[in-house]
Amino acid sequence: MKLSQLGEFGLIKNARDIFKSLNENIVVGIGDDCAAIKLRKGFLLITTTDALVEGIHFKLDYIEPYQLGIKSININLSDIAAMGGIPLYALLSIAAPPNFSVKFMGEFFKGIKDGAKRYKVSIIGGNVSSSKNELSINITILGEVEKKYMVLRNGAKAGDKIFVTGWLGDSAAGLAILKKGQGARGKGQEKLINKHLMPIPRLTEGRFLAVKKLATSMIDISDGLASDIRRICEESNVGANIFTKNIPISRELKSEIRNPKSEINLALYGGEDYELLFAVKPEKAGKLKSLWEDMKIPITMIGEITKRGINLVNTDGKAIPLTKEGYNHFKG
């Protein structure tokens, strides 16, 4: 069945059934003019919105609707992670062409639901609309954070050590494999692909860093290390040296690319890794390493905050200004 047969109100009814929630702080959920929620005292409300547009952020020939649902919610949750916050609620706004199938929408909604459920996030409202050509997804997340724990982009100081969670460049490599089309793929390739299609928000890690007051500034890597370290530096009015040899490259990426320079380029400019990039006071860097032992995702020290200038420091110690950036909408 097509959306043109089900109609707007049928789709809203489906969404309402799929997303129904028993969270007692939701006073009004999907179905009224607004959602209404009770919030905890002593917390700031944090909120973020992000879009995924067909043909720009994804192509339907390589992403399944369920995966698209997971990705849509997870990339938004990643922004909550980067503040050290706890995600709570989501609003979903979808514009889809009328010839889209109801089945597609059902699987997409299922992905959103499962992605949200994993982090105890309730879908409390939204909007569905038709579009001419493109599927367009907008998600707004609401969450909470204590003011004393909140981590912004602007707190980095010269001397701080720069860390990153997980491995960089995998998502871009996964996308490149997808673009090549179908074919026999190894386990490592599937892992890279999954990193691109269903990135995992580092909520546990971000919250841990915040509550332990370990990070002086933090951001999630959506546009690539080169772009996102620049944002921390600009907001904090500092510089950074990134040590090429320290940038964490996964076994899977190495075996896929087999060219150290290309691997580093994917890490710097590839984007969509949704790992956390953060700065830590030098006297806390040692403590961090021991505190981190029980966490599932590793962290790596990749550089240090300086007074000014953003440089890539090569294995021979040579500092090269890092001027190129990752993906830039409109410019490409």
Next chain:
Amino acid sequence: MKLSQLGEFGLIKNARDIFKSLNENIVVGIGDDCAAIKLRKGFLLITTTDALVEGIHFKLDYIEPYQLGIKSININLSDIAAMGGIPLYALLSIAAPPNFSVKFMGEFFKGIKDGAKRYKVSIIGGNVSSSKNELSINITILGEVEKKYMVLRNGAKAGDKIFVTGWLGDSAAGLAILKKGQGARGKGQEKLINKHLMPIPRLTEGRFLAVKKLATSMIDISDGLASDIRRICEESNVGANIFTKNIPISRELKSEIRNPKSEINLALYGGEDYELLFAVKPEKAGKLKSLWEDMKIPITMIGEITKRGINLVNTDGKAIPLTKEGYNHFKG
């Protein structure tokens, strides 16, 4: 200059400059991973999101970017009005083709800013992205309301009187004039057009009805009276009789259409009037009329809530089931 020359980060910088706000409850505004805000104790947070998609909700050959900005914010504020709430903050997500001009975006942002400012709403965050073909606008509004004052769709009871603010059908008539193209237009026609391009959210009226505990249920008319009375009836599990002769038709609409049946059809199915439709206990209906005296926008009693069935009662007293509905996305 095109967006493709300015780039994503240039556009974000422009937005940050335009939307900067001094509201002391905004702990983090535009420019970090999330916005962070302090909320008042004793209030529920209310939130709503709505989309405007080029080619579906608007065409750029008849709406100016400034007007589009005003409309984008106002239709979202209308949902806050329908809950009896106070709007506070907005998040803005825009997807635009790279060949759009920076000037267009500047005027569009100016419209959003002016629309928001009029109701003391601060833009606290958002997202910009490119799109292939269509300009797509998503706005999320955050507001507050006391639980005791909040008005939902589900509170109507048989016997309640049904009221509406302002006049119905003007917006659809304005759109029809716009679609006919340029030409000499009278003052009345300009008024109808403005009602379509820059609808006014009935925030003062909605808040008044809520605080005085006058409305048992309320909705804003976005899809036409026929669709929106159905939503109140379905949520409240009741029916309604709408008296054709009572439906408020403006002088401007009458002089434009000159056919009572067509005028009523525009009121029932035209949509986008963004007037408030609400039910009032019969014993409070008289009091409402006297309390309303100082308000700028009139209200009209257009019918009453019944046990079941939604009917249009003609001037001869004949009740005709109201089955047809207004605009339905995907179905058209």
